[in-house]
Each structure stands twice: as C-alpha cells, then as structure tokens.
Amino acid sequence: MLSLEFANRELAEIELWRKHELPQVLAAGVADVKSYYRERPEDVAGRLRRVLAYVDLERLWAVPNCGFWEPPRWLAWAKLQAPVHGAELVREELSGAVATPTA
8 A cells, every 4th residue: 555645735646547557455644634625525525526536436445644643632533534524525426326415
C-alpha cells in the first residue's frame, strides 16, 4: 500500500498512478489535516471520483492526508468522518442507490 497526500495538492500527479501501472493499493489522502476547512462528504466524494479515473475501485482506500498533530480534536474527528461519508456517497452512486449524506 502507498499512502499519498492529495487533498491539499488538488490531486496533483494522480495520473502517474495509471501511467506507471503501480501494483499497490492506494491510500489516497482526501481530507486535508493541515487546513481548518471542514470537508463535507460531497467534497471528499468529488475527490474520490477523480481518483477513480486512475485507480481501480478495489485498490483504493479513502484516508486523511496525514496525522492529526495540528488540528484540534473536534476538527480531527470531523476530518476522520469526511472520508467515511464521502466514500459512502460514491459507493451508493456506483451501486445505483440514491446517495444521501450522513454527516
């Protein structure tokens, strides 16, 4: 597994994943822990949709960018929930179900 930071870099260089045919699972950082912006599930879902253009669904994990040494606990908790709920939205879309945010 490779864990790469994308949320604060506008998914820069994600196209290299497919170009180099990397065999690992990608833990894609889709919540920016260095910002006080509280991502909505829709924000994360949008990032995941873009990543899925380059990474197969079964090889993708949605994670925060990095550790939580900077943000306060309340924000860290919200940033841990954002990838979960954003992934739920995308999973529902891909399964044909009606997507309803849970956060």
